[in-house]
Amino acid sequence: MHAPQSPTKHYPDVDPRPSFPAIERGILARWAAEGTFQKSIDQRPAGENGSNEYIFYDGPPFANGLPHYGHILTGYAKDVVPRYFTMRGKRVERRFGWDCHGLPAELESERELEISGRQAIETYGIDKFNDHCRTSVLKYAGEWERYVTRMARWVDFENDYKTMDLSYMESVMWAFKQLYDKGLIYEGHRVMPYSWAAETPLSNFETRMDNSTRPRQDPAVTVMLTLAPVDGDGGVPHKILIWTTTPWTLPSNLAVAVGPDIDYAVLELEGVRYVLGAATVAKFEKELEGATQVGTLKGRELVGRGYEPLFPFFANHPNAFRVLPAEFVDTEDGTGVVHMAPGFGEDDQLICEAHGIDIVVPVDDSGRFTSEVADWQGINVLEANKPIIKRLKELGVLVKHESYVHNYPHCWRTDEPLIYRALSSWYVRVTDFRDRMVELNQEINWIPEHVRDGQFGKWLEGARDWSISRNRFWGTPIPIWQSDDPTYPRIDVYGSIAELEADFGVEVTDLHRPFIDELTRPNPDDPTGQSTMRRVTDVLDCWFESGSMPFAQVHYPFENQEWFDHHLPADYIVEYIAQTRGWFYTLMVLGTALFDKPPFLNCSCHGVVLDENGQKLSKRLRNYPDPEEVFETIGADALRWFLMSSPILRGGDLKIDKEGSGIGDVVRLVINPIWNAYYFFTLYANVDGVQASFRTDSKHLLDRYILAKTRALVEQVTTAMDAYDIAGACQLVVTYLDALTNWYIRRSRERFWSADASIKQDAYDTLYSVLVTICKVVAPLLPLISEEVHAGLTGEESVHLADWPAFDQLPADPALVADMDRVRDVCSTALALREEHGLRTRLPLAGVTLAGASAAGLEALAHLVQSEVNVKAVQLSEDLEAHGQFVLSPDRRALGPKLGKAMKDVLAAVRSGDWTLQDDGSVAVAGYTLAPEEFELNLKPKEGEASQALRTNDMVVVLDVDVTPELEAEGYARDLVRKIQSARKDADFKVTDRIGVAVTLPAGCLAAIQTHEGYIREQVLATEFRYGPGPEGAHTVSDTLAGEPVALSVWVG
């Protein structure tokens, strides 16, 4: 190294141990000030009809709380992919979206307003209630923006979309009308958990709240029905036994169901035959005492038989009172024959519907029998159980009456037991275009792939009609107006504000309830003028709204028609795997029904973030590190890399520990190596006043190696990112960084302080070019750190405004890369031999021999082995047999199919060494001849030498372990150099300081050190070298050399 001649610095002074969070905040501030995000979009043209756009849809989150790791994970993926495609030259617009409507918002408002239930809301006032929802729903929006911005996710918050916007809701209305006009909307009934006490249906979510499902004691009754006589009954009356824990549903019984493959016993007692599940007979030992079994029937043999209605209320109901087949029937509880009341059970409804039996619901909103069941009219159904059982007894049909304790859902508000009850609901006729969805799904690239035909594909195949109405307040109202007099029926469906204004003659500025409910008009089809058109009171399922996001976010078709034409489908969406039932599905339903297109082309489904024990993250348990704390202590890029490099984006789960140690490891293993390479470059470039330029034509072997290796990296990362394999891209970068820092830079170090300006410039230019390229490659994965390094190197505004590196600007040289990686393998092996023979690396050895067929090809790289292994000479030898013996290794993949069972004999002979190489290059073994392409000859090291084969088995490394006195002396010299360098560092000298050295040596080493004094002085930059004690004030340390004590002093000379 030469002394710097008043150098000009071209690069910033880089802190070797910086605070990455502080760097990140600096970059974020600069982005905000310079509008870098917007520039990254603006500088990419959309192309003709959007041909150069990459379409990203942001799934709207519901902001009723702070973002958790799931959102953060999704957010990172939503940033990495658009950044990558932006660098690839695409225009990638990103708008943030908010899911505003729905039950979570209503429940939150109920809590805040301290009101509970539908009636309470109506009393409070729907207008005031919805006003509250409107303001509370975006309460956390600011926090969301803070998190999202801090994690370096680029997304447009100013131009966001909200599902409660007037324009958004109008587009949703339009979509509904489209479906209606296509005949895809109908009114039906749906059995739902229903709280009669709160007079409201509950969502599944609500039935699972807290401890609302808990044990309850109910009556369980077994009742017999009289089967209609058929031929083969022998004139004997047949009774079939059914069992239920809800006797109040028996008046609504319309059918019974049996399992087609279940065995049913026929028992006879006193001239009557009883039919029940064969496996359940024992339960009725007492009731059927004395009966004898006279036959067995399969369920399918009972199917189709009629029976007498138990009660007269619905005796003339069409298609009712028959035995139906149902797969879900079992013999666990009851009799193996299931009572069906389709108004009060979902299974019952499905089975009956399939057999043309309409439902009956003789129970009003408050859970009391209606006039249809006159005997108990006005009585709460649960209270009616007792009198009904009494009646069954009187009718002589009650076989058994027990009590039964089971887990039963309760209303979380009123604590009363729920009932299941059919309610009117509006449906999308998904079954009509289900097959088309299945077809379109095949055009979608799912990550991971199995989702396409697995979780999502199966769900599509089994799709049922979608119940889209909710008997609630805060949502997009269903735009259907009905006549309030069935005598003059009429239905109007509206698809725009203009249509509403035309018919109702008012200006519409809000589509929410209750304003829209006030729009009424006389029924035009009613000549009497008495009836009125009124809106059905339901609102839409909020999933209908989020599924409308592709068009509703731009108020299509009222605006942006041309834009929308080329913004469907999306190129990319990403959410967690459960959205196969949620957003992915509703996008698919609406995309298919409205546009006959798949709504997205690539879809990442990620897994779930868990704590270190595999438990769900829980706010209450606080079993995870606070994200904002991670941002500020470790860094947002580290967290990004931690999440993006894990298998979680391939659908797996990810455990995150409370201390965030996995995140800290990222800094150590990924960010530090990049940073240190940057630090190394700027440190010496500044010392030397060197300015590097982007050049990839250095002829130096190490330069060519790292340039070719970088090209391979760019190619491989491009392939991985194009396949949305983000974790794979991360892995490629890590492997590459090892070669960069621990081989290229380490082995190139001396060139950076070479006296030869052109050697030096080549090294600087190459390292610079490689680092600039790396910044671009990792820009999507470490957007903040890469920005800092890129800015320090190039002074350019942003790495995110740069193009993705073109690999053809880097030289390709796969042979060199392979040879170099082989040399690294040789060094590892040689160092292992040193270890094995107790020869420290600083002790030079006479030589190493590399014997192998391809040895000659390593000639140009031999000097690297020489310095890395610290030997005087490297011999390359093709004389394999001097150093090793051949081992036959047959190509099993090729020979297996050819030899079949004989493989075993051949392999046995190979193992015992029982084979011969023939003159024509083939091998004779166990009576077979192997052609040259059917085997390889590998090398095994010879006994008695310090030798070892490479892992590839085609080269043997032989180390000369003979230590001469000369070598030993040189070893001591190097030991001393090391100790002086250590002392320099301890004394905090600058790397360029010239120093004085004084040593007090053991007698045995003195001659050795004197011989090599020149070398030592050169290595440690010593202008003065004394034997004996150092001057006053020098930094002095005691150590040992050759096992003897040694004192050494250093001072700045």
Place this chain on the structure above:
RNA sequence: GGGCGUAUAGCUCAGUCGGCUAGAGCGCCGCCCUGAUAAGGCGGAGGUCCCAGGUUCGAGUCCUGGUACGCCCA
């Protein structure tokens, strides 16, 4: 109960079309190296590839049946 997924070193995970002695990173221990790197190199300990059958010359890999866990649905 059904569907989908997962199961490989103490931990986190690779393992392609069935083919050679099952790998990597982290952690631990020892040695080495250090003119950027809280780094690096080498070695060691650590494996019933969840279990049982089957197909095959050959199975971590394919098939069948289980078990455990996760997610979704009932």
